[in-house]
Structures are given as structure tokens and as C-alpha cells.
Amino acid sequence: MSDLSITISAEKPGDAQAIERLHERTFGPGRFVLSAYRLREHVHHLLELSFTAHIGTLLVGSVRQLPICVGDTKALMLGPLTVEPPFRKHGIGRMLMERSVADAKAQGHRFVLLVGDAAYYARVGFKPVPKGRATMPGPVDYNRLLVNDLVEGAFEGVSGEIRPDWDYAR
Template structure:
């Protein structure tokens, strides 16, 4: 059995090690990392899965910015999901699913409007993520736009938006929750 709780200070090094193992040490060159640069993950949504007190999985969510076509107003509380990783020896046991479910449930309870991620559609479709609801939004640094997917937590929060996905602007309140 595994448990899911918030990241603790002591988890930090182990999480970095797990992410290197899962994505390789070149992971920081990925498009999603550029979006997270200079930001802090939302503490309430930074979750660790543990088995016998050993870290076996991790998920984080980050504030995200949207630069929309003139006149459009960004919905409050759009999150960037990731990275999600489960230790290779503990995969296919439902840990990834439990981390996503718990993260999205907590995000919803905290009134976040939507989550966006860059990842494999074949995995994330079963959690309600799709490219269709973010088809009007471009992530310039991502070569394969089909990997950019969204999931609305508030119905209609993403699908009508047109513009660019950007880092959360530090001088803006656009991402404040409702």
C-alpha cells in the first residue's frame, strides 16, 4: 500500500533524484520547465506517494500565465501540472492515477479553474485531459502542440480562450483564485 501526502522539506533531494531517473538529467531543457522558471509550486498541491516511508511518486502543480487576444480575460486559477513521476519499480500499481486524482480533487476544492500540462496524450486522456479544450492556446516552446492538453475544473474555463501559454507574470493578479 502507498500513502499520499504533501511534500516535506526532507523529500526535496529524493524528488529531484526520482525526476532525473524518470526524465533524464536533461529534463530541465523541456518546454514545461521554462514555464516554471522562477516560480514556486503550489504547496497544497505538491504531493508525494510513499511506500514504507520511501518516496515512490511525486506530482506538482504551478501557477501559469495566459497572454490572450485583446479584450479577453484569463480565468482565475489556471495551473500547470507536472512533473509527474513514479519510480520505475513501482509503476503500473495505480500510483500515477492516485496522484493525479488527488491533485485535481484538491485543486478543485481550492477553486482552481483548470489544469494544463505537456505530456503523453495516451496516458492523460483517461484523466479527462485533451488537446481540444486548449486548441486556441499556443505554447511557443513546445514542438508538438498535441502534447499540450487541458482539463477544465470549472466548465468552460479553457475552451473559448485564444492566445499564448506563458509563465505566470509576477506583476499580475490574473491567476488569483476566485
Template sequence: MEIRQEREQDYPEIYRLVKEAFAASQHADGREQDLVEALRKGSAYLPELALVAEEDGLLAGHIMLTRAGVGDAPVLVLAPLSVRPEFQRQGVGTALMERAHEIARARGEEYILVLGSEEYYPRAGYRPAEELGVTVPEGIPSANFMALRLREDAEPLGGTVAYAPEFGL
């Protein structure tokens, strides 16, 4: 499996992949693929942090980290992480996260936030964001709003997250 930056010619397949990945998810709103396309057009998009996992010429998974802020501190938001159904539970999502974390650290990023499964993301080091000083957005269970500190010397966070407008939050 190769993990690489997404390319423009991948966009139609990524759209289908994201749609398939979230089709059976109980927490999906059915628009995750549209969010990916909207984020690409916005100012929060970071091309080097939009990655695909490719297996035998087929895209198996996709991850996107975009810019956000907590107070005055820049942070990243992981959304969405998508794995094609036939590749789920085979380590594709974990491999995508590990590579994205590695690139983010190399860029000097300090934190990544995610709204997701309280069973899945802690395996990659995520913990409740409120433990790191981030106010949980209203209406979101604190167990599902998590953060990862990428650097031990990261300045403490404090405040609410300001998402890219494409998230509609």
C-alpha cells in the same frame, strides 16, 4: 500508499526520484529534476499542489502543479509527474493526478494544462487544449498539448499559455 504535500526534507529524495523517473523517457531533456527545484523558488509555486506518494517510507511518485495563464485567465500547469521506475504501471501516477485535481477543484481552479503523452493523460480526462480554446505553442504537436476542465461552469479559454519563466518557454 499515502499521498501528501511535499516537505522540505523530501527535496533530495524528490530530486533523485524525478531524475530516475525520466532517465529512460524518450521525451525527457534530463533536466526535469532541476525544473522542480527552480519552480519551488519561483512565484508560480503552489505548495499545496506539490504532492508525493509514499509507500512504506519510500517516495514512489511526485506531482507538481504550478500557476500559469491563458490570456487573462489563471490556469495550472501539470509538470512534471514522476513515478519511480519500480512503482510505474501500478496506479501511482493516476492516484497523484486524482488527488491534485481534487485539491485544485477545492481551490476553485478551472483548468490544468499538460504537455505529455497523448496515450496516458486522456485516461485522466485531458483532451487537446485547442478544443478548449488554447493556442498550441509553436513546435509542439497538438496531440501532446492537453487541458483538463475542472469545473463545468469554467469560463472559456482563449489565447496562448504564459508559462512560469522557469520553464524557459
């Protein structure tokens, strides 16, 4: 962890522009063709499960959660998670993930999916989705499709296409 004074707080509507600029800097224009971004085009992320990291008044990180379905089963998709490059390696990403996952569990959500590096996300309970159990729109490296059961065994028997949860359509 870091000796920086980091504050994790719920994302507010007024944070949207600063978060979008952070995404531009860290992911670049190619982010829009990624499968996870295709899901985000159709539904809003959940503010109550999306968090920001600040050092003083400077926004240095963000994590969002999106309402999705796997087949007919409601779930969440974590992401994007990003931290300003100069502030990486201070535990900020982990703090954001831990808060987002803990709040999702406390609110009764059963499991969270994401596309990311298994070694990094395993630290907070994510593991690979068994091959063939879930599909996403567009190209995706299925070795990077991960799940975190917030309730033991919640992902057992779940399969199908990952799609936006249309109850939250824009």
C-alpha cells in the same frame, strides 16, 4: 490497482531533494530543455497542490502543479508527474493525478494544462487543447498539450501564450 500500501500526502519542503533525485533518475538531464521546465525556472510550484507517494518511508512518486497564465487567464500546469520505474503499473501515477486535480478543483482553480500522453491523461479528464489556442516557450508537440476543465467550459474562449504566473515569481 495494487496491493502495495501506498500513501499519498502533500509535498513538504523537506521532500525537495528526494523529488529532484527522482526527476534525475526518471527524466535525465534532457528534462531542462523541455518547454514545461522552462516555465518552472521562474516560479515555484504550489506545495498545497503537489503530492508525493510513499511505500513505507520510500518516496516512489511525485506530482507538482505550477501557477501559470494562458494569455491573461490564471491556470495551473500539472507536472512533472513521475513514479519510480519499479513501482509503475500499480496505479500510483493515477492516484497522484486524481488527488492533485481534485484538490485544485476544491481550491477553486478553473482548469489545468499539461504536456503529456493524451491516452494516459484522458483517464482523469484531460483532452487536447484545440490547435492554435495556446502557445508555449520553446519547442513543444502541440498534440500533447492537454487541458482539464475543472469548471465546465472554463477553457472556452481562453487563448494566448502560456507563461509563468508572475504573482509567484521566485
